[in-house]
Amino acid sequence: MAFDVDLFVIGAGSGGVRAARIAAGHGAKTIVAEESRIGGTCVIRGCVPKKLYVYASRFADDFADAAGFGWSVGTPTFDWPTLVAAKEKEITRLSAAYRANLAASGAELVEERATIVGPQRVRLANGRELSARHILVAVGSRPTLLPGVEGLEHAITSNEAFDLPVFPRRLLVVGGGYIAVEFASLFQRLGAEVIQVMRASNVLRGFDDDMREGVRAAMAREGVTHRFGILPARIEKRADGTRRVQLSDGETFDVDQVLVATGRLPHTKGLGLEKAGVEVSVHGAVKVDEHLTSAVPSIHAVGDVTHRVNLTPVAIREGHALADWLFGTGAKPIRYDTIAHVVFGTPELGAVGLTEGQAAEGFPKVDVYKADFRPMRATLSGSRERTIMKLVVDGATQRILGAHILAHDAGEMSQLVAVAMTMGATKADFDATVAVHPTAAEELVTMRAPTARYEGGRLSS
Numbered sequence: 001m002a003f004d005v006d007l008f009v010i011g012a013g014s015g016g017v018r019a020a021r022i023a024a025g026h027g028a029k030t031i032v033a034e035e036s037r038i039g040g041t042c043v044i045r046g047c048v049p050k051k052l053y054v055y056a057s058r059f060a061d062d063f064a065d066a067a068g069f070g071w072s073v074g075t076p077t078f079d080w081p082t083l084v085a086a087k088e089k090e091i092t093r094l095s096a097a098y099r100a101n102l103a104a105s106g107a108e109l110v111e112e113r114a115t116i117v118g119p120q121r122v123r124l125a126n127g128r129e130l131s132a133r134h135i136l137v138a139v140g141s142r143p144t145l146l147p148g149v150e151g152l153e154h155a156i157t158s159n160e161a162f163d164l165p166v167f168p169r170r171l172l173v174v175g176g177g178y179i180a181v182e183f184a185s186l187f188q189r190l191g192a193e194v195i196q197v198m199r200a201s202n203v204l205r206g207f208d209d210d211m212r213e214g215v216r217a218a219m220a221r222e223g224v225t226h227r228f229g230i231l232p233a234r235i236e237k238r239a240d241g242t243r244r245v246q247l248s249d250g251e252t253f254d255v256d257q258v259l260v261a262t263g264r265l266p267h268t269k270g271l272g273l274e275k276a277g278v279e280v281s282v283h284g285a286v287k288v289d290e291h292l293t294s295a296v297p298s299i300h301a302v303g304d305v306t307h308r309v310n311l312t313p314v315a316i317r318e319g320h321a322l323a324d325w326l327f328g329t330g331a332k333p334i335r336y337d338t339i340a341h342v343v344f345g346t347p348e349l350g351a352v353g354l355t356e357g358q359a360a361e362g363f364p365k366v367d368v369y370k371a372d373f374r375p376m377r378a379t380l381s382g383s384r385e386r387t388i389m390k391l392v393v394d395g396a397t398q399r400i401l402g403a404h405i406l407a408h409d410a411g412e413m414s415q416l417v418a419v420a421m422t423m424g425a426t427k428a429d430f431d432a433t434v435a436v437h438p439t440a441a442e443e444l445v446t447m448r449a450p451t452a453r454y455e456g457g458r459l460s461s
């Protein structure tokens with residue numbers, strides 16, 4: 001049977017664009033549909049604008065630290081519209097680069113919403129229908145909102161936070177995950193008074209407990225107010241545009257904006273998946289096998305829509321692997337166990353592999369090496385910040401099971417630790433590696449004695 005296209009990709013974000021380019025490169029006739037801006041969440045309203053704003057926020061530390069090194073800095077001022085405009089220019093450039101790369105690969109782009117009308121059939125918003133040998137669902141995820149909060153329409157999500165017309169002097173951040181932590185941290189540094197509330201008892205559920213505590217303490221030192229085990233109950237928009245928030249414990253206060261960052265879910269509502277026979281989870285995630293293929297052999301899914309590891313490089317790697325498997329050089333397995341997860345607060349938190357708790361539960365013997373110290377820059381600047389590093393080691397094989405770093409540039413360090421861990425590095429390999437001095441990262445190769453040991457899941461020393 002002849003099809004209009006070999007591959008129809010729904011969503012021109014990280015995963016969809018990569019899959020389309022690689023498939024077209026293998027000679028597959030490929031169309032990509034996008035209902036919003038080309039580049040997807042990461043480029044338009046995720047990683048890229050976020051990191052640009054994180055950079056902007058860190059000048060606050062530079063100005064503050066400079067005096068200890070002999071500099072006199074006048075009173076620094078910050079202009080929000082200048083940052084928003086500069087960010088917009090950069091993401092417009094990147095979006096154009098994505099468009100150009102797609103065109104150069106030979107894939108066709110249609111700028112419309114697409115839905116699935118059958119196992120090998122899609123419909124565009126203009127009513128045009130096409131047949132496709134394979135359909136790739138790469139529609140990503142979208143912010144979830146808290147049910148049961150009265151006046152929730154007066155809150156914003158990360159989608160709106162980048163383009164607020166006026167800088168919020170007082171900001172309530174709801175949520176304790178990495179996006180909530182990053183926004184709380186960066187807005188505080190840009191000059192906002194930030195309160196962060198969450199249902200959990202600490203920030204960053206899923207990360208190593210010592211690191212969670214380190215991040216909380218660092219944020220508190222910078223002035224972020226945390227309230228745990230609490231959520232907003234009611235948000236009222238007042239005549240002057242401010243929001244009056246009532247928390248679940250009855251406390252009431254006024255802020256300029258309420259940013260809800262309580263998680264993201266697959267963007268699959270109304271996509272036609274169930275009608276086509278695709279199995280989805282209760283959260284709307286497409287269930288896929290090891291070949292990123294759904295219950296329907298012609299329908300595949302990559303990236304956030306599978307709701308497994310929701311990170312850009314994972315979506316890209318999956319899109320690439322799928323296109324190779326369908327049209328090119330065959331299946332290439334993806335390593336999910338050594339993916340670095342980074343929280344771009346200040347300092348950054350980088351984590352690869354198992355936490356201390358996970359390792360203690362899953363391995364008969366575990367050695368933990370931990371260092372907690374004042375970074376060199378802080379000695380002259382007078383800053384009270386701490387750097388924390390932890391290696392979690394399998395006591396039987398000495399293989400590194402987890403590496404956790406709370407430090408400046410932890411994102412950069414954890415990328416390289418992830419390479420070592422992918423290669424199966426042991427503690428002896430770290431010990432045999434000569435340090436780079438003076439750096440913070442040298443601590444990773446100079447930690448001599450375990451600070452904790454577990455046997456059978458119990459702390460033994």
Ligand SMILES: Cc1cc2nc3c(=O)[nH]c(=O)nc-3n(C[C@H](O)[C@H](O)[C@H](O)COP(=O)(O)OP(=O)(O)OC[C@H]3O[C@@H](n4cnc5c(N)ncnc54)[C@H](O)[C@@H]3O)c2cc1C
Binds near residue numbers: 158344
């Ligand atoms: C604030 C924030 C910060 C983040 N920071 C990081 C980070 O630092 N590092 C990191 O690795 N990841 C980060 N992420 C996560 C990252 O952005 C996602 O994991 C990544 O974008 C997922 O790629 P994807 O291809 O699955 O989906 P997306 O990039 O979201 O692309 C999906 C695309 O599909 C389009 N679409 C949806 N439905 C349809 C339809 N029916 N028809 C046509 N088009 C459709 C959407 O408009 C979108 O463009 C961040 C996310 C957020 C929100």
